Amino acid sequence: MLCFKLLNSQSSYKAFKESIQDSVKKETFVKHLGNGYLPSKYFNFDLRYLIKFNQYEGIRTGIGGTTNENFSKNFKINGYSVYGFRDDEFKFSIGGAIRLAPKTNTWLSLSYTDDLQETGSTKFLTDGRFFQFFEPRLLNIDLFHSHITKSIGIEHLLFDKLSTKTEFSISSINPTYQYSFNTNGMLLNNFRLSVAKIAFQWNPFSDFNQTENGLKETKQGYPKFTLQYSKSFKNVFKSDFNFSKIDFRTIHKIIIDKDNYSELTLVSGLANGDTPITHMYHAYPNNITKETVMQRFSVAGLNSFETMYFNEFFSDKFTTIQAKHFFKPFKISERLNPQLVLISRFAIGNMEFPEKHENISFKTLEKGYTESGFEINKLLFGFGLSFTYRYGGYHLPEFTDNLALKFTFNVTL
Structure with a gap:
């Protein structure tokens, strides 16, 4: 009888343990899916590249993704390839990163990209990955410039609540629309840029915990502040322009309860020097x-x-x-x-x-x-x-x- 009870207890514990593991696996899968990834053993497929639509490319479809921690915790490879049916062009990107210091989440990255970017848009280097199942604004965008960009970047955690990312890139830019920039009487229809950027993300009221994968934000606090400085160098790697940009953003939430709150967002930018419309x-x-x-x-x-x-x-x-x-x-x-x-x-x-x-x-x-x-x-x-x-x-x-x-x-x- 005692032996039967023991076997029954072990069987119940095994079933309970398997149930917990299944629950964790499902939770991890849903978390990956919510971030726009379809996970496999060594590679996470990026759902952002499956299908989209805009006024220039029409239907844009392809495949992309990144290696995960089962492949390596200190090295990753990412990339994508897409095709636009209306413009009849392939676009792609390939990149990789190596972790230099886990404690400060320091990564050195390289990338090569041949794609489109919306004219007049600004991206902060420190922004985390953003995914929507459906990107409504993208449907109606028609003003793009094509670019071939080679970049090298370093991501580093300065302090618990202050992270930074630095990047240097060389780009060949060709607007897909009729455009000329008049600089001292010379008209430029396409151009080259050599740009250095540094961005800071400061979350003074958030809580963080140190994990084996680096520092993770466990509680979001507000306000949050982002500051980015960009500098284009004329004649460096045949760059055509000399300009600088400062971009700032702060996000604040006034929370009454979980579903009743106010959200305030301030974004500001300043471009100084000969700046083409692509970077306005x-x-x-x-x-x-x-x-x-x-x-x-x-x-x-x-x-x-x-x-x-x-x-x-x-x-x-x-x-x-x-x-x-x-x-x-x-x-x-x-x-x-x-x-x-x-x-x-x-x-x-x-x-x-x-x-x-x-x-x-x-x-x-x-x-x-x-x-x-x-x-x-x-x-x-x-x-x-x-x-x-x-x-x-x-x-x-x-x-x-x-x-x-x-x-x-x-x-x-």
Whole structure:
């Protein structure tokens, strides 16, 4: 009897242990999926490259990914290859990184990329990986420049709450649209850039724990601050321009409870010197140029100006402020819990020498741009509705031209 009980106890413990392991595996799988990866033993497939759509490439599809910790904890290889059906072009990237110091999460990385980038967009080096199952703003972008970029970078944790990344890159840039930059009477249609960047990410109110894989953020605290400096060197590796850029962002949350909070985001940038339109600022527009409200009906972005038309404004100095308040979801039924979000956005900017940019027309933001509205999210299968109205310095004569009515899409794993 004692032997039977012992065997039964061992069997129950084994079943319990297997159940725990299965649960951990499922949780890890869902976490990878939420970050945009489909994991395998040594390689994680990147879901960002499976299929997308934009106005220049049409359908863009391909495959990509990165080696995981089972392959190596101190070395990784990543890359992707995609094809655009409308422009009939392949794009690709290949890169690798080696960990120099686990405690300070220090990585040395190299990459070679031949792809497109949205003109006027700015990326912070220290930004973590961002993944959406559906990227609504991407659908309507039509202003891209192609680039072949070779880069080397170092990522390093200076202190527990301050991380940094430094990069030096050499790029050959060719706008896919009619454009010339007039510098001292010489017109440049395509150009080369040699750019050094350094970025800092400071999260003074977050909590971190040291793990075998480096320092991990265990509790997000606010505000968070990001600062980046870029410098282009003329005549270094045949670079055509000499300019500098300073970019700053702060994100703050005022939390009442888990589902009832306010979010404030300030982004500012300044470009100084001969800067081509590719590296100016566009203030993140998300409205297509069509005649009626319903023809402009699309999907709202997360932090974009929904009433600002694509390619309407460019600046060499700008500031945007976005304020959102998320109300606690309304519990209409077990499956229907829509959430009301109030939104207000403001942008101001200017450009010192707009006449240097030829064959492209745009306005600047010196009057100040304002829009406000609301979203009702998660009405059905993650979809909701967004309503935004444009007013202030750039209010348009036709009432309907100031309106933006769109879907929203929010899914959380």
